[in-house]
Amino acid sequence: MDLLDQVFKMLANPLCDHCMGRQFALLGHDLENDKRGEALKSLLALEGYNLLFSDLEKGLSLLKRVFAEDGSQEVTRQVSEDPTTDSELEARCFLCHETFKEIDGIVSRVINALREYEFSSFLVGVELPFEVIEREDEFKGRFRVSHSESMKSHVSRLIGKQIAHSIGKKVNHRRPDIVALVNPFLKNITIQVNPLYVSGRYLKLIRGIPQSRWLCGECQGNGCVTCSWTGRRYKESIEELIGLPVLRLAEGREIAFHGSGREDIDTLMLGSGRPFVVEIKEPKKRLINLEKLEYDINKLAEGKIEVGVLVFADKDVVRRIKKAEASRKIYNSIVEFQRDVTVKELKRVENALSNSIIYQQTPRRVLHRRADLTREKHIYGAKLRRLSKRRAELKIHCQGGLYIKELITGDEGRTKPSLASIIDAEAKSIQLDVLEVIDGIRG
Ligand SMILES: [Zn+2]
Ligand SMILES: [Zn+2]
Structure with a gap:
């Protein structure tokens, strides 16, 4: 279809320059849609003036279209369920209902709302009423529009461009610091600040601090006698510090x-x-x-x-x-046995653990927060040093996620093998430290 012919047919409904130009947004670069729309209308008008000399009727009909003086209000009223009066309907853009005129106002409201935040990049998200999207889809289908931009992208691009220009910040589509969600029809603005x-x-450096905030189990944080009205099981946590x-x-x-x-x-x-x-x-x-x-x-x-x-x-x-x-860890633990152990027995444990696989079913003490599974964990190396008849120091290099306390006790057979099972002596950890987290992540 001839371009001007298409423009002529589209203008059976009044269209603002923005909405006119948007239908041909992919034709040519570096031209904003309103300029594109204005140019198309001017071209049609010139064609109309030119035809006045050869085909007066056709020329007039073209000019009427451009200046929206034909029966277009009638069409608008039929399609729109909006109960606006005739005078209001006059020259109201069929697709956007003159919403593009509101953009300057929306831009200054967004800039105002952003004032209290520090950020270097932003994005404008646009929400459109369902009927607006439907109307545009129907329109595009009717005229077989194939070089257009969506209204959503058009509005968001336009607002983003104006904000960027006026406050000197960048639009970032992938990872913006801040998102302004705009509904230009309802004139709603929501600011969404990314973390x-x-x-x-x-x-x-000291014992007795949990990693996460830990509320009192009795009162769930409300404060009770058990927690001396602190609402806490532990006063402090790493998370809070x-x-x-x-x-x-x-x-x-x-x-x-x-x-x-x-x-x-x-x-x-x-x-x-x-x-x-x-x-x-x-x-x-x-x-x-x-x-x-x-x-x-x-x-x-x-x-x-x-x-x-x-x-x-x-x-x-x-x-x-x-x-x-699950990165590798090195632990140090003081182990206490329930009977005297010999250096030879400790050597046996060392040999059995070094370069071995441990089958560990989720320890009973963490079952409340972890699924009950059996995990295979690798031990790369283990060293035991006898401190006294019943005490030894264990230094162990293992795959992360291995529970060391249970590796020592055996957790009633849920961890196999264990220090206790290897020499058949009850054992427990009385002190445990993480000496190193290996292959940790750098940000
Ligand atoms: Zn419009
Ligand atoms: Zn409490």
């Missing part, structure tokens, strides 16, 4: 803590530390000073925990850290 991620490694200073600096709403595995409450985390990512939800500040953050955390935690190598991270690092839970 900020900081990764690092932590050391736990790290999270509170982060939250304060980034002015976020809340945090989520992601550790590459976790140690028991009574276990130290030594060596170069355990990798973690802290996710700050709805931060107002993103360009936080990580040196200051490290200082603040370490000062608040005063020798209980210590963090280092803080860097900005992203969602992918969280995923990798979760996977790295």
